Amino acid sequence: MTSFLPRHIGAWGEDRAAMLERVGVKSLDELMEAALPASLTRESIEGLPAARSEQEVLERLATLADKNTVRTSMIGQGYYDTVTPAAIRRNVLENPSWYTAYTPYQPEISQGRLEALVNFQTMVTDLTGMDIANSSMLDEATAVAEAMLLARRVKKARNKVLMSEDVFDATRAVVDTRADALDIELVESDFRQIDSDVAAIILQYPAASGHLPELHELETITGRAREAGALVIVAADLMALALLASPGSWGADIVAGTTQRFGVPMAGGGPHAGYLAVKDAHKRQLPGRLVGVSKDADGAVAYRLALQTREQHIRREKATSNICTAQVLLAVMASTYAVYHGPDGLHRIAQRIHNHAVSLAERLSQIGVPVTSTSFFDTIELEIPGGADRALRHLLTENITGWKVDESTIRLSCDERTSADVVDRIVRALEGSGTEADKTGIDAGYPASLERKDEYLTHPTFHRYRTETLLMRYLKSLADKDYALDRGMIPLGSCTMKLNSAIEMTPITWHGFASIHPFAPAMDRLGYLELIEELEAWLAAVTGYDAVSLQPNAGSQGELAGLLAIRGYHVSRGDKKRTVCLIPASAHGTNAASAVLAGFRVVVVGTAADGSIDMGDLEAKIAEHRDVLGAIMITYPSTHGIYEDSVGDVCSRVHAAGGQVYIDGANLNALVGVARPGEFGGDVSHLNLHKTFAIPHGGGGPGVGPVAARSHLAPFLPSHPLTDNHTTGSAAAKFPGAGAVSQAPYGSAGILPISFAYILLMGGEGLRMATQSAVLAANYIATRVDKVLPVLYRGPGGLVGHECIIDLRPLREETGISVDDVAKRLIDYGFHAPTMSFPVAGTLMIEPTESEDLGEIDRLCDALLQIHDEARSVYEGVWPPDDNPLVNAPHTAASALVGEWSHPYSRATAVYPALTDEVLTNPARLSAATAGKYWPPVRRIDGPYGDRNLVCACPPIESYREQ
Structure with missing residues (x-):
C-alpha cells in the first residue's frame, strides 16, 4: 500500500534532518516535547482510523455515495436541482487555480477573483x-x-x-x-x-x-x-x-x-x-x-x-x-x-421552469387532484384530505420526492431539470388521488402585473461569452491574474493554506453526493448520514470533546454556535445574568463580533510582554465580573503563535468563577494528534475544516466550522426543525435544546467528503506527523530570519507554534519601509504576502504549513532577507525613499518593459529580484530561471480612492478603452 503521507507532507529525509538540525532538536517528538507544556502533550489519539491508500479511500467514498439515493427532487424549500455547465464545473469547481486561492486581501494578485x-x-x-x-x-x-x-x-x-x-x-x-x-x-x-x-x-x-x-x-x-x-x-x-x-x-x-x-x-x-x-x-x-x-x-x-x-x-x-x-x-x-447564459438564457430557463409548473398544475387539476395554487412561479400546493403521506408514497414509486406541508397538503417545486417526462410521471403517480367531482380546469400562471418590464444584465460581460471557447478563455484569463497554491506558497498566519489534494476533492462532484436534497427522506441520505456520523466521531476524538455538530457552515457560525451553547447552558441553570465574555486583546476580530451576536458583553483582557494572556489583568477582570461572567474565548496556540504555559491556569480560574471556556479552533493545526482542547480545560470549540482538515479556501470560501462540546453543553448545540421530507415542528432530536444556525441540518454537507478523505488518508499517526511538521517548518523559518528580522514572541523552549510573527517595526523606524511595502515587494519575488499587521500592527505572521517543501520555505526566507537588504539600501542612500523597488512594488510587465525607464534601479531588479548577476547575464540560465514568473496584472492599488468613489458593479466599458 502506497502511503499518502509523502504526498501531503513536504519535508522528508535529508531535508527534514536539516530543518531539525537548524532548530536544534533531533526528532519531531523532541520538538513537540520542547514546544508544548508537558501537561498537554499526548503520544497518540484514540478513536482515529488507520491510514488508507488513495484507492481504498476512493472505494470507501464510492460505497457511501452509492448508499445515497438520487431521485427527482420536487421538494423545493430553497434548494433546487440545476444544471452545472461542464465548462464551469471543469474550469472553476475542479480547477485548483480557483479553489486553492485565498481571500483577496492582497488585491493586486487577486484581480481575477x-x-x-x-x-x-x-x-x-x-x-x-x-x-x-x-x-x-x-x-x-x-x-x-x-x-x-x-x-x-x-x-x-x-x-x-x-x-x-x-x-x-x-x-x-x-x-x-x-x-x-x-x-x-x-x-x-x-x-x-x-x-x-x-x-x-x-x-x-x-x-x-x-x-x-x-x-x-x-x-x-x-x-x-x-x-x-x-x-x-x-x-x-x-x-x-x-x-x-x-x-x-x-x-x-x-x-x-x-x-x-x-x-x-x-x-x-x-x-x-x-x-x-x-x-x-x-x-x-x-x-x-x-x-x-x-x-x-x-x-x-x-x-x-x-x-x-x-x-x-x-x-x-x-x-x-x-x-x-x-x-x-x-x-x-x-x-x-x-x-455564460446571459439575460436571454436566464429568461429561457426561468420561463421553462414556469411553463412546466403551469402544465403540472393544469394536468393534475384535470384528473381531479385539488390544486390550490393558481398564481405562482415554480411551486404548487395540492390539497389531498388526509392523504399527504399516501401521495408522497405514490410519488416515490416514480422516483420523485415532494414536500409535506401537513397531513392533507403537499408541495411540488419545479426546477431547471424538470421535463415533460417528469410532469408525466407525477400525473401518473397521483392519478388515483383525485375525484371525478374535482376534475376542473384552472387558469394558472403569475399575475400580468408582476411581469418584469425592465432590462437586466446589460453589461457587455453578460453578452460576450456565449460559446464554450470564449468562456474557457475568459475564465483562463481571470485565473491567470491570480496567485493561488498552484503557483506557490501562501504563508498566511492564522489561515492555514495546506495541500488540498486532488484525491480529496474528487468525490464532491459525484452524483451520489452532489445531487441530494438536504431535506430528502432519511432513507435517501444513508451514505451522507454514515459519513457524517463517522466524521463527527473522528473530530470528537481529535478534540477530546463529547459531541460535535457539523451544521455551522463557516468558522464564524461555529463561533456563534459555541457561544449560543454556553448561553443556553447558563439560561437553563437560571444564570441569565452571566452575559460577560472575556476576550484577549490579541484575539481574532470574529471572536468579539460573535460574542456580541450571541448576546454577550465583551470585556477585553490585556496581553503580557511575552504575548501571553496578562494573568494579572485576567484575575482583575474575573474579580470585577465574577457574578456575571459567562465565558472566556481564547485561541490555542495563542494568536501570537505560541503555546502558552498558562492555558490550564486560565481555564481553571474561569471555571472557578462560574464561567465556561471557549477555545477558538483557528490554530488547531498545531494541536491535532498531540493535544486535545477538551482535556486541558475547554468546554466548547469550533474547528475550521477549511484550514485544519483540508477543505480549500476557494478564494474566500467555502468553509465549514463544526462546533464540538463537552457533554454538559451538548444539549445546546445547533438543532434543526426540518428533516425527512417535512417540518417536525420542533428541534431535531439529537440536540433538542438549541436552534438552527444554518439553513441545512448539516450545513455544507457537499464538501464534508474532503475532510473525511483527508483524515482517512492520513490516519491518526499521519495527522500527528502533519502537526509536528507544521511546527517544525515555522520554527525553521524563525531560526533562519530572526537575526535580521526579529521574531516577536516565543513560547516554551524558545520555540514558536505552527506560525511565527516577524517584527518589521524596527525596519520601518530605521529605513522608512513599511509592512505594506514588504508585502507588495514579495509579489515581485513570486509570493503571496503573509498576514499583515495581525495581531500586532507592523508585523508579518507567517504559517508555512506541513505541505511546503524545504526548497519553497528557503525561497521565502531568502526573499525576506533580501528585501531587508533592499530596505537597508534605501537607508544607506543607494535608492531614494520615494523611488525604490519597495515603495514602487509590485511591478507589472507593462511598467517594467514598456517605455522609458527612469528609476534609479534596473528593470531586472524590479521584476527578477531573486536572480543573481551570474544568472541575469547567462541567456540559457535566465530563460530557465524566469519561466515560472508570476506577473501581477496591476500595480499598487489606491484603496482610499475606491472608497471615496464607491463603485461596486461592472465598470462601464469606456473605462477599459481609456486605459
Whole structure:
C-alpha cells in the first residue's frame, strides 16, 4: 500500500534532518516535547482510523455515495436541482487555480477573483433592483437573518420585526435563533397593521407556498411599512426574478436569498452562495465583503475589497457582523452561470421552469387532484384530505420526492431539470388521488402585473461569452491574474493554506453526493448520514470533546454556535445574568463580533510582554465580573503563535468563577494528534475544516466550522426543525435544546467528503506527523530570519507554534519601509504576502504549513532577507525613499518593459529580484530561471480612492478603452 503521507507532507529525509538540525532538536517528538507544556502533550489519539491508500479511500467514498439515493427532487424549500455547465464545473469547481486561492486581501494578485465577484454583485443588483450587493453570504437563511440585524442597526430604537408566515421553514428557524440571542421580538404577521415600533418586515417572493400576489398588494404592504418607518426585507428567488418585477421596483429596502439555482448542485445542503443587496443609503451597514472598483498607481482600473472598516477584523464587537468566511468559489460559479447564459438564457430557463409548473398544475387539476395554487412561479400546493403521506408514497414509486406541508397538503417545486417526462410521471403517480367531482380546469400562471418590464444584465460581460471557447478563455484569463497554491506558497498566519489534494476533492462532484436534497427522506441520505456520523466521531476524538455538530457552515457560525451553547447552558441553570465574555486583546476580530451576536458583553483582557494572556489583568477582570461572567474565548496556540504555559491556569480560574471556556479552533493545526482542547480545560470549540482538515479556501470560501462540546453543553448545540421530507415542528432530536444556525441540518454537507478523505488518508499517526511538521517548518523559518528580522514572541523552549510573527517595526523606524511595502515587494519575488499587521500592527505572521517543501520555505526566507537588504539600501542612500523597488512594488510587465525607464534601479531588479548577476547575464540560465514568473496584472492599488468613489458593479466599458 502506497502511503499518502509523502504526498501531503513536504519535508522528508535529508531535508527534514536539516530543518531539525537548524532548530536544534533531533526528532519531531523532541520538538513537540520542547514546544508544548508537558501537561498537554499526548503520544497518540484514540478513536482515529488507520491510514488508507488513495484507492481504498476512493472505494470507501464510492460505497457511501452509492448508499445515497438520487431521485427527482420536487421538494423545493430553497434548494433546487440545476444544471452545472461542464465548462464551469471543469474550469472553476475542479480547477485548483480557483479553489486553492485565498481571500483577496492582497488585491493586486487577486484581480481575477475580484472581477468575477464584481460580476456576481452586478448580477444580484440587476436582478433584485437594488443599488449595491455584497460579494456573497453563507446561505439564504443566514442572509435573511443578517438583513434583519442590518435593519435593527438602522432603526436603533426599534426592537420588533414582523415576518410573513409564508416563508421557508429553515429561514424562520435561523432567524428565530438569531433574534432570540439579541432579544429581538419576532412576530408572524400578515402586515395589515405595522406599528411605529417595528424595525422591519420580512416577506418571501415568491412565497414558500409558491403564491404570488398582485403587484398592488405588494405595493400596499411596502407603503404601510414606509408610513410606519419600517424597512422592507424581501427573501427573493433570483431565478424567478428573470421573469418577475424586481423587489426594488415595488418598494424593497433589503433583498436577500441564494444563488444556488445558478448552476450550483444541491450537495446535501451546501455550500451555496447567499446574497444580500440594499439601497444605497444602507451600504455602510451591509455585512460581509464588498468588492469595489478603484485604480492602481498607473491609473488603470483595479478591484479591491471596499469599505473594510465595516468588517469584524477591524471593528470587532462593533462590526456589522461576525462573517469571516464567505462563499467565493460558489459565487464565482453562480456569476459565471449568468455570464455564460446571459439575460436571454436566464429568461429561457426561468420561463421553462414556469411553463412546466403551469402544465403540472393544469394536468393534475384535470384528473381531479385539488390544486390550490393558481398564481405562482415554480411551486404548487395540492390539497389531498388526509392523504399527504399516501401521495408522497405514490410519488416515490416514480422516483420523485415532494414536500409535506401537513397531513392533507403537499408541495411540488419545479426546477431547471424538470421535463415533460417528469410532469408525466407525477400525473401518473397521483392519478388515483383525485375525484371525478374535482376534475376542473384552472387558469394558472403569475399575475400580468408582476411581469418584469425592465432590462437586466446589460453589461457587455453578460453578452460576450456565449460559446464554450470564449468562456474557457475568459475564465483562463481571470485565473491567470491570480496567485493561488498552484503557483506557490501562501504563508498566511492564522489561515492555514495546506495541500488540498486532488484525491480529496474528487468525490464532491459525484452524483451520489452532489445531487441530494438536504431535506430528502432519511432513507435517501444513508451514505451522507454514515459519513457524517463517522466524521463527527473522528473530530470528537481529535478534540477530546463529547459531541460535535457539523451544521455551522463557516468558522464564524461555529463561533456563534459555541457561544449560543454556553448561553443556553447558563439560561437553563437560571444564570441569565452571566452575559460577560472575556476576550484577549490579541484575539481574532470574529471572536468579539460573535460574542456580541450571541448576546454577550465583551470585556477585553490585556496581553503580557511575552504575548501571553496578562494573568494579572485576567484575575482583575474575573474579580470585577465574577457574578456575571459567562465565558472566556481564547485561541490555542495563542494568536501570537505560541503555546502558552498558562492555558490550564486560565481555564481553571474561569471555571472557578462560574464561567465556561471557549477555545477558538483557528490554530488547531498545531494541536491535532498531540493535544486535545477538551482535556486541558475547554468546554466548547469550533474547528475550521477549511484550514485544519483540508477543505480549500476557494478564494474566500467555502468553509465549514463544526462546533464540538463537552457533554454538559451538548444539549445546546445547533438543532434543526426540518428533516425527512417535512417540518417536525420542533428541534431535531439529537440536540433538542438549541436552534438552527444554518439553513441545512448539516450545513455544507457537499464538501464534508474532503475532510473525511483527508483524515482517512492520513490516519491518526499521519495527522500527528502533519502537526509536528507544521511546527517544525515555522520554527525553521524563525531560526533562519530572526537575526535580521526579529521574531516577536516565543513560547516554551524558545520555540514558536505552527506560525511565527516577524517584527518589521524596527525596519520601518530605521529605513522608512513599511509592512505594506514588504508585502507588495514579495509579489515581485513570486509570493503571496503573509498576514499583515495581525495581531500586532507592523508585523508579518507567517504559517508555512506541513505541505511546503524545504526548497519553497528557503525561497521565502531568502526573499525576506533580501528585501531587508533592499530596505537597508534605501537607508544607506543607494535608492531614494520615494523611488525604490519597495515603495514602487509590485511591478507589472507593462511598467517594467514598456517605455522609458527612469528609476534609479534596473528593470531586472524590479521584476527578477531573486536572480543573481551570474544568472541575469547567462541567456540559457535566465530563460530557465524566469519561466515560472508570476506577473501581477496591476500595480499598487489606491484603496482610499475606491472608497471615496464607491463603485461596486461592472465598470462601464469606456473605462477599459481609456486605459
